[in-house]
Amino acid sequence: MAQLRAFESAAKKGHEMPEIVCYEKQDDWGGQWNFTWRNGTDKYGEPVHSSMYRNLWSNGPKEGLEFAEYTFDEHFGRPISSYPPREALWDYIDGRARKSDVKKYVKFAHAVRWVDFDETSKTFTVNVENLRTGETESGKFDHVIVGTGHFTFPNVPEFDGMETFPGQIIHAHEFRGAESLADKDVLLIGASYSAEDIGTQAYKMGARTVTFSYRSAPMGYEWPEGMEEQPLVEKFDGSTAYFINGLQRTFDAVILCTGYQHHYPFLPSNLALKSPNNVYPANLYRGVVWEGNNQLFYLGAQDQWFTFNMFDAQAWYVRDLILGERELPSREEQRTSIDAWLERFHALKDSDDQIDFQADYIRDLIEQTDYPMFDLDTVAEIFKRWGRTKKEDILNYRDVTYTSVMTGTKAAQHHTPWMLEIDDSLERYLSTPEGDEVRDIWEGREAAQPR
Structure with missing residues (x-):
């Protein structure tokens, strides 16, 4: 184009x-x-x-x-x-x-x-x-x-015992939405943008836990409770992943964010x-x-x-x-x-x-x-x-605004904080929704009084 x-x-x-x-x-x-x-x-x-x-x-x-x-x-x-x-x-x-x-x-x-x-x-x-x-x-x-x-074209590594994992294993290229990860324990193998974004999406959509497995270095963000980073997976045995540091965790889904x-x-x-x-x-x-x-x-x-x-x-x-x-x-x-x-x-x-x-x-x-x-x-x-x-607040960095070098226009604040926005449609994005009590509380404002 x-x-x-x-x-x-x-x-x-x-x-x-x-x-x-x-x-x-x-x-x-x-x-x-x-x-x-x-x-x-x-x-x-x-x-x-x-x-x-x-x-x-x-x-x-x-x-x-x-x-x-x-x-x-x-x-x-x-x-x-x-x-x-x-x-x-x-x-x-x-x-x-x-x-x-x-x-x-x-x-x-x-x-x-x-x-x-x-x-x-x-x-x-x-x-x-x-x-x-x-x-x-x-x-x-x-x-x-x-x-x-x-x-x-995904880069798809293999780990010992992957064939025994009973849950879903997909590459990030095949990922189409985090809604199905609600109430599940999710493992993301990778430590770059795909892992970071799919992991936060999973957390946003209600995953029980989100674990990132890194090969060389952790992303190092201040993750909330229920999200953590571990070194590389060594092997799988059924639903259990064994990490090279000796820890083991049980998962429902594995997403390969491996480039x-x-x-x-x-x-x-x-x-x-x-x-x-x-x-x-x-x-x-x-x-x-x-x-x-x-x-x-x-x-x-x-x-x-x-x-x-x-x-x-x-x-x-x-x-x-x-x-x-x-x-x-x-x-x-x-x-x-x-x-x-x-x-x-x-x-x-x-x-x-x-x-x-x-x-x-x-x-x-x-x-x-x-x-x-x-x-x-x-x-x-x-x-x-x-x-x-992102280092300061990995879950809410999308609420920050910047100024265009092309026009000098300061970006608008989106009507809903990213962590609360679950509708990504253009219609919703460009709309002006009515006041929302949950949004007000999230943003630290006094809750709207009932009318």
Whole structure:
């Protein structure tokens, strides 16, 4: 969606457009934000792309991901809170793309099966299946842009005795809601964002206990009673999990929050990125240009602090390379640049360093294009403050508000504290509900008097 928007922006400024075809496996766009109740496979028998679940709210401030050329104020026409639910964020990205009329380029329900590159003609052959009809087609292209993301194919570890566990074992990718975890003892294996968010969702929806199992280090938050962290699971025996520190606990459900793999089944090995999830994959010049073939590009292939606006910065740069507005340096100069970024990447000490690193990376891209520059340093500080607010209150950090660097608008306070809000619909989010005694007590106000 970012790449299509970038090309449309150039067209409006008088640039001649190349022929563009976007193949999208899902029936609609939105990527991860395109929620489906399905998991495993979709109605066409394809692996389900989205990892979204009911009642998922943004786990980072919207002020950190806001588009520089399409603000939340412009879309909603009023201030909204800093942590919108998934339906509001989908509406935002859909609204920008609809406004720029780029849906005409997309062939929905089309799965790319295989991509070949011919060294003689210097062109790609892209083989595609129309999932609705079963028909296949192929096309010749000068450039290929991989915009699939890398949070779809789960990394699924195995522990001794897992086959004896009588309850539910799923990966976070398959998780669709925490309501079924009420009154249950839940084990989450992992210590990053998925574990943190699904664990707090489970607690919010009434889980009896929530236990996190970490491999290298605990998250270290001030968990309430009923939530705890333990080191890695050693084995299972029926419903009992044994941890490497000698403790054991009995559970009703296990959720593997163990990350995702870079997996591109439509690409041959010489074109497919292989990387751990980090902020600077090793073989991408400026984080987007495939070093082994400069006609192939990846968007959003790195781990992310910034998201939507980083994808924009990447898409604008890729656009200008394809349009001939920018020239790539020699392969040797590309390697020198990659090595310099990797040297800095390997020296990063903590999350604050990673945030500053990614801010500088985005700045470097924007300086090459006409994408609107924004105050990246202030956004970086918002992300750092976000980290501190989670340390201060992991259950209620979503009630904090921030100020947009794009418009100067202070976010609104959502009408209901996140821990009390169980309706994530856009209608509810944008509504103004009547006073609520429980909400008043939670927020420390005197309870409303009966009328």
